[in-house]
Amino acid sequence: MHLFVQATIVGILFGGVYALIASGQAIIFGVTRTVNFAQAIFTILCAYLSYTLFTDFGIDPFLSILVLVPAMFAFGIGIYVLLLRRLSRSGAELGLLVLYGLGIGIQGVLDFVYKTNNRVITPGYANNSWTVAGYQIPEVRFFAFLLAVAVLGTLQLIRQRTKLGRALRATTQNPVASRLLGVDVERISAIGMGLGVAAAGAAGGVFGMILPFNGNTQYDLLSKLLSIAVLGGLLSMPGTIVAAVILGVVESVVAATISPDWSAFSFLVVLFAVLIIRPQGLFGRRLRGAL
Amino acid sequence: MTRPGPHSRIRPAGTIQAVAFVAxxxxxxxxxxxxWLVSLLVFTVMYAGLASAWNLLGGYAGYPALGHGAxxxxxxxxxAIGTSxxxxxxxxxxxxxIVPIAVGTALVVLPIxxxxxxxRAAAFAVLSITLMFMVQTxxxxxxxxxxxxxxxxxxxxxxxxxxxxRPFYYAMAALLxxxxxxxxxxxTSKLGLALNAVRDDEDRARGLGVQTELVKLVAFAVSAGLTAAFGAVWAYYITFLYPGFAIDPLLALGAILMAFLGGRRTLWGPVVGAALIGPAQQYFAYRFGASxxxxxxxxxxxxxxIYLLPEGIVPSLARRLRRLRRASPAAATHDQVATDSIFSAGDLG
Incomplete structure (x- = not known):
C-alpha cells in the first residue's frame, strides 16, 4: 500500500508535466485542427537548450524557462506562418505529416549537434527529496508540478478572461463563424500555435531534469502525448489534463508494482479500453474528414 | 472532379503497361x-510494394494510417520465429x-x-501510430x-x-x-468505388447504403496483410531483427512519402515514388549514416x-498531358489515346 501511494504521488507530480506539454498540443489542435506530431521533439529541443544553458552558462533550468518560453512562442508562430498556413486549403491531415516530418528533421539536427548518448540535467538539488508522513516527495518533480500548475493556470486565465482568449476559443469552436464575427482567424491561429509550442518550452527543462533524454526519446514522449490527446478528446483542455494525470499515475504505479518495462504499455491498454466504449475519447467530440 | 468508374474491362494499354512493368x-x-546495387533494388521494390499497400488504406479509403511499421x-x-x-x-x-504470415496478420488485425x-482523421492517425508503439513495446x-x-x-x-x-529480389517483386x-x-471493382465514397463523405455514403464498415475493414486487413508479407521477406534477407529497427515509425513515413510523391490514389504513383526515393533513401543512409x-x-x-508536389507526379503529368492534347485536337491519335489511358487509371480528384 505504501508503495502504491508513493507511486501515485510521484505519478501525479510528473503527470503535471505531461499535462503541460499535452495542453500545448490541445491548443494547437484547437486552432489548426492539426495534431502536433512535433510537440515531443520541441520538448526535447528545449531540454537540450536548458542542458546547454545549465552546463555551459550555469543557468538554472527553472530560470532558463524565461528565455525558452518567448523563444518557442516565436518559433511556433514561425512554423504556423511558414508551414501550416499554406496548407489550410488542402486539409489538416497534411499538416500532421508536415509537423511529423519537421520533427524528424529537428531530431536529425539534435542528433548531429549533441550526438545520441543520453543526457540529463543535474543541478545540485536534482536528487533531493522531502519526507512527508513517510512518503518521499522529490524536489524537482514537486517544483515541476508547481510550474505546470502555474503555466496551465496562466493559460486558463488567458483563455477565459482576455479578448485574445475569447478569440482563441471562438476559433477553436468554429473558424468560419469567428471570421464572420470579425476575428482575425489567421492571427489567432498563429498565436495559438505559439502558445502551444511555448508550453513545450516551459516543460523542456524540467523534463530534462527528471528523465534522461536523447533525440530518440521523442518517440517515447510522442506516443504518450498522442495517447493523452486521444484519451482527452483532442480539443478539451480539462480532458487533456485529466488524461495526462491518469497517464502519469498508471505509468508510475505499474513501474513500481509490476515492471518499468510495461509502464508505457499499460497506459496504451487503458487508452484502447476507453476507446472501445467511447471512440471520441473521455471528453471529446467525434471528428469528421479524411486525408 | 472525375472519379474512376469501374474499369471492368482489361484494356490493351493496361495490359501493355503490366507486361512492360513485369519485364x-x-x-x-x-x-x-x-x-550493393541489387540490394538497393531489393529495398526499392520492397518500398514500392509497401507504398502501394499503404495506398489501399491511406490513399483510396483516405484513412491516414501511420502505423504500418507494426x-x-x-x-x-x-x-524469424518460424525459421528459428x-x-x-x-x-x-x-x-x-509468407502466405500464412500475410493471411494470419490480415485476420488477427481484424478486431483491432x-x-x-x-x-477518423487525426484520431485515427494517432491511434494507428500508437498501435505501432504498442507492438514495438x-x-x-x-x-x-x-x-x-x-x-x-x-x-x-x-x-x-x-x-x-536474387531470391529475395524476386520474392519482393512477386509480392509487389x-x-x-x-x-x-x-x-476496378465496386470496392474501389465504395472506398472513394468513404473518403469523400463517409456518413453520406453509409446513408446511401454503402457497406462502409465492411469495405474499410477489408482495405485495412488487406493492406496490413500485404505489409506483413514484405516484412517476412525482409527479415529473411536482413537476418537480424531488433525491435527499434524491425518496427520503425519511419517505415510508414517512407511509404507515405513515396505515395505522395508519385500520387496517392493512383495505381502507379507509389511505384513511381518508390523508384525515385527508394534509391535516394538507401544512398542517404549509406552516405550519412543511419541517423x-x-x-x-x-x-x-x-x-x-508536400509543398511543391502536393498532388504527386502521376496526377500532375496526366493533367499536363490532357492539357496538351486539348491544345491540339488534331493530335488525338492512337498514341495519344494510349498515353492518356496510362494515366486515366489515376484518380485526379
Whole structure:
C-alpha cells in the first residue's frame, strides 16, 4: 500500500508535466485542427537548450524557462506562418505529416549537434527529496508540478478572461463563424500555435531534469502525448489534463508494482479500453474528414 | 472532379503497361552483379510494394494510417520465429511461410482494425501510430519470443554468394506484382468505388447504403496483410531483427512519402515514388549514416514534396498531358489515346 501511494504521488507530480506539454498540443489542435506530431521533439529541443544553458552558462533550468518560453512562442508562430498556413486549403491531415516530418528533421539536427548518448540535467538539488508522513516527495518533480500548475493556470486565465482568449476559443469552436464575427482567424491561429509550442518550452527543462533524454526519446514522449490527446478528446483542455494525470499515475504505479518495462504499455491498454466504449475519447467530440 | 468508374474491362494499354512493368522488374537485377546495387533494388521494390499497400488504406479509403511499421514488424518477427524456433528449414522453404504470415496478420488485425476504424482523421492517425508503439513495446518485452532488445537472428539463407540477393529480389517483386494486382482489382471493382465514397463523405455514403464498415475493414486487413508479407521477406534477407529497427515509425513515413510523391490514389504513383526515393533513401543512409543528417535530408525531401508536389507526379503529368492534347485536337491519335489511358487509371480528384 505504501508503495502504491508513493507511486501515485510521484505519478501525479510528473503527470503535471505531461499535462503541460499535452495542453500545448490541445491548443494547437484547437486552432489548426492539426495534431502536433512535433510537440515531443520541441520538448526535447528545449531540454537540450536548458542542458546547454545549465552546463555551459550555469543557468538554472527553472530560470532558463524565461528565455525558452518567448523563444518557442516565436518559433511556433514561425512554423504556423511558414508551414501550416499554406496548407489550410488542402486539409489538416497534411499538416500532421508536415509537423511529423519537421520533427524528424529537428531530431536529425539534435542528433548531429549533441550526438545520441543520453543526457540529463543535474543541478545540485536534482536528487533531493522531502519526507512527508513517510512518503518521499522529490524536489524537482514537486517544483515541476508547481510550474505546470502555474503555466496551465496562466493559460486558463488567458483563455477565459482576455479578448485574445475569447478569440482563441471562438476559433477553436468554429473558424468560419469567428471570421464572420470579425476575428482575425489567421492571427489567432498563429498565436495559438505559439502558445502551444511555448508550453513545450516551459516543460523542456524540467523534463530534462527528471528523465534522461536523447533525440530518440521523442518517440517515447510522442506516443504518450498522442495517447493523452486521444484519451482527452483532442480539443478539451480539462480532458487533456485529466488524461495526462491518469497517464502519469498508471505509468508510475505499474513501474513500481509490476515492471518499468510495461509502464508505457499499460497506459496504451487503458487508452484502447476507453476507446472501445467511447471512440471520441473521455471528453471529446467525434471528428469528421479524411486525408 | 472525375472519379474512376469501374474499369471492368482489361484494356490493351493496361495490359501493355503490366507486361512492360513485369519485364523491366524481372530483368533489372540481371543487368548488374554489384551486390550493393541489387540490394538497393531489393529495398526499392520492397518500398514500392509497401507504398502501394499503404495506398489501399491511406490513399483510396483516405484513412491516414501511420502505423504500418507494426504489421511489417509482425511479419518480420513471424518469419524469424518460424525459421528459428519452429524449424521450417532453410533454403527456399521459408518463402512458403509468407502466405500464412500475410493471411494470419490480415485476420488477427481484424478486431483491432474494427476498433481503430471507429475513429477518423487525426484520431485515427494517432491511434494507428500508437498501435505501432504498442507492438514495438511488445517486441522489446516478450523476450522469450523476440529476444527483446538483444535482437533475434534469422538463419542465413544458403544461396550462392554471387547471386545471393536474387531470391529475395524476386520474392519482393512477386509480392509487389501481387499488391499491384490487388490494387487494380480494388480500383476496378465496386470496392474501389465504395472506398472513394468513404473518403469523400463517409456518413453520406453509409446513408446511401454503402457497406462502409465492411469495405474499410477489408482495405485495412488487406493492406496490413500485404505489409506483413514484405516484412517476412525482409527479415529473411536482413537476418537480424531488433525491435527499434524491425518496427520503425519511419517505415510508414517512407511509404507515405513515396505515395505522395508519385500520387496517392493512383495505381502507379507509389511505384513511381518508390523508384525515385527508394534509391535516394538507401544512398542517404549509406552516405550519412543511419541517423543524423540522413534524418535531416529525409525531412527536407518530405517537406519539399508536400509543398511543391502536393498532388504527386502521376496526377500532375496526366493533367499536363490532357492539357496538351486539348491544345491540339488534331493530335488525338492512337498514341495519344494510349498515353492518356496510362494515366486515366489515376484518380485526379
Amino acid at each position: 523491366v522488374v524481372a530483368v533489372l537485377p540481371l543487368i548488374t552483379g554489384q551486390h 504489421f511489417f514488424g509482425v511479419g518480420a518477427y513471424a518469419m 524456433h519452429l524449424g521450417v528449414g532453410g533454403g527456399y522453404r521459408p518463402f512458403v511461410l 482494425a474494427r476498433l481503430l476504424l471507429r475513429t 511488445l517486441a522489446y518485452n516478450i523476450r522469450s519470443l523476440t529476444g527483446g532488445s538483444s535482437g533475434l537472428i534469422v538463419p542465413l539463407a544458403p544461396f550462392p554468394a554471387a547471386i545471393f540477393e 506484382a501481387l499488391t499491384l494486382a490487388v490494387c487494380w482489382v480494388v480500383r 543524423q543528417l540522413y534524418l535531416v535530408a529525409y525531412a527536407a525531401l518530405f517537406l519539399l514534396v
